[in-house]
Amino acid sequence: MTDTGIIVLLLILLNILFSYKGFTNRTFFDSYQFEIDPILVRKDYKRLVTSGFLHVSWLHLIFNMISLYAFCGLIGDHLGGLRFLIIYFSGLIGGGLLSLLIHRHHGDYSAVGASGAICGIIFAAIALFPGIGIGFFGLPFTIPGWLYGILYVLFSIYGIRSGKNNIGHDAHLGGGVVGMLTALVMKPDAFVHxxxxxxxxxxxxxxxxxMMIRRPDLLVVDNFWFKTHHKNYSMDDRYNAEKNNAQRDIDRILDKIHKRGMSSLSRAELEKLKEHSKNIP
Incomplete structure (x- = not known):
């Protein structure tokens, strides 16, 4: 067995053992999942890595491990086991950092899964071998890697902006981009070709x-379902909805203070509470 094969086997075993522990022990799961407040307030940065070894279900775990196995050989054979491992963890941490940026004002946001790391491996493979064919489970055809990459980026951007489901599009996009850039640092000649x-x-x-850094107000668009089912959504409706959302945020912050104290608030939550107090007549 090659060094990459041994590394991938160890990663799969760690994911299985860590995830199983999380399935059977909620305290363990909560202690190691990706969650905004523990990372930003308590500086519990290990969650950026440990969350990548937890999964929400066996199906989630199996799908990610199959995807990892499908792409490990291409990167490992070309770059070696150590570089494969560097790309894997770069994608994992890169995906977590982008999620942290996007959800920095959502203190109770949480996520788990190895998808960011695996997207890093997939996009590294696309950058080095854009002509590879990428197939889908059960379908008798493949599409070129370069087309898959473009479509995946566009889908991730739409998913982040619409917020229409619980998929961690931000971690996928961040992991994919960081993984691709890491591979290009290792093999800069690939950029020329x-x-x-x-x-x-x-x-x-x-x-x-x-854009998310400079204009975060442009991040969220109307949910597709909401557009479809509320065709008469007026500017007054939008104003009232935004007002209600703001009040829910304040209620959540006050509830958090009641349960954990003022010290548990993030900087963004403190600023939001301060701004709210100015508007009280």
């Missing part, structure tokens, strides 16, 4: 991340 594909994937991804 595959620059068109790489730029098609990198430019919209980086532009979107920059």
């Amino acid at each position: 595959n620059y068109f594909t790489i730029l098609l994937i990198a430019i919209p991804s980086i532009a979107f991340i920059w």
Whole structure:
């Protein structure tokens, strides 16, 4: 067995053991999952890594491990086991950091799963081998890696902005971009040969991340379901909805103070509470 094979086997075993422990012990799960407040307030940075070894179900775990196994050989054979491991953890941490950026004002946001790390491996493979065929379970065809990468980035951007489901699109996008950039640092000549594909994937991804930093107010759009079922959604409705959402945020902060004290609040929550107090007549 190659060094990459041994590393992948160990990663799969760690994911299985860690996830099983989380399935059977909620305290363990809560202690190691990705959660905004413990990371930003208590500086519990280990959660950026440990959350990547937890999963919400056996189906979630199995799907991620199959995806990992499917792409490990391509990267491992080309770059070696150590570089494969570096890309894996770069994607994992990169996905977590992007989630932290997007949800920094959502203190109770939580997530688990190895998807960010696996997206890092997949996008690294696309950057180095844009012509690879990527198949889907049960379907008798593949699509070129470069097309898959572009479609995946666009889908992730839409998913982050719409917020229409519970999929961690932000961790997928962050992990994919960081994994791709890490692979290019290791093999810079790949950019010369595959620059068109790489730029098609990198430019919209980086532009979107920059937009989130500079203009976070543009992040959220109307949910597709809401558009479909509420065609008469007026500006007054939007104002009232935003007002209600703001009040729910304040109620959540006050409830958090009641349960954990003022010291548990993040900087963003303290600023929001201060701003709310100014508007009280």
